[in-house]
Amino acid sequence: MSRAPLERSGIVTAESVYGILLVSGMIVAAGGHGESSWAVFLSVFGTVIVFWAAHVCAGTVAGHGVSVGGEQTTLKTAFRQSLHRSLGLLTAALIPSAILLLGALRAVEDAAALWVALWFGVVLLAVIGYSAFEMRGSSLAMRIVGSLTTAAFGVAMIVLKAVIHG
Template identity: 50%
Template sequence: MLRASFTTEEAVYGVILVAGMIAVSGAHGATSLSVFWTVLVTVVVFWLAHLYAGTVAGHGLDKDRIVGLGESFRHALRRSLGLLLSSLIPLVILLLGAGRLINDRLTIWLALWMCVAVLAVLGYIAFRRRGAPWYIRLLGALTTAAFGIVIILAKALIH
């Protein structure tokens, strides 16, 4: 379940959300700890909203059978877990800064670049699962990572 949850569009969306939140909340000298809490709370709220919406949308009649609330919830949980899990690596990096193991500015940039790396891995896995040749997998990784790079460019231009 963990592997299937992490390699979903929700995981890609989650990493992009996290990168955007780091870029916005990390502006103007914010501490790693304040960015950590902003990102964590935002991701949890988005995840809960996604879980709720998926449960409600999946509940009811589906191709001549009734989908119960429990079944709908389990399906939505599997689908939405990637949104939550995709934030773990950047959040751990932000905690390293909060613990003063890395200075705040470097921590925020490191967490942003880690989002790009996670996006690249997700893109690569998505194309590998479809049996694409290595060069298409690489192109998929670069294309997916480009979303994070756009956020980093926006952060650089803002500063």
């Protein structure tokens, strides 16, 4: 099965991995101080928006005026390209943020929302790792290694939360 639509939609990108780790880091930092799911959700949401905007700006500045095929990239083109590349930062935050929102709305307990959001981040990282290797035609063994390696970063965030906050 081809994963090209996932790649084109901004899901299987470095930015998606960074986005999930950013959200996980915010959950670890904000959730460790006894904050409610609502407070963690607002912190995550605000931080993701600021990082996304900074990423778009940085990509635009870095891409503007770069020579591609003998022509310099216009500011508009650099902005559009950066906006597209940065989509993964936003899309990666959607599911963990929705889980936090369930806690904020009291559909689940705060602590459960934080832990489920963190573990769902691990699952998303595993899917991204697997899909990236699958899109490139890697063997099943390499897809599993890619999945486990990418997921390990999410597990590292969970270990960090457990060590720091118990």
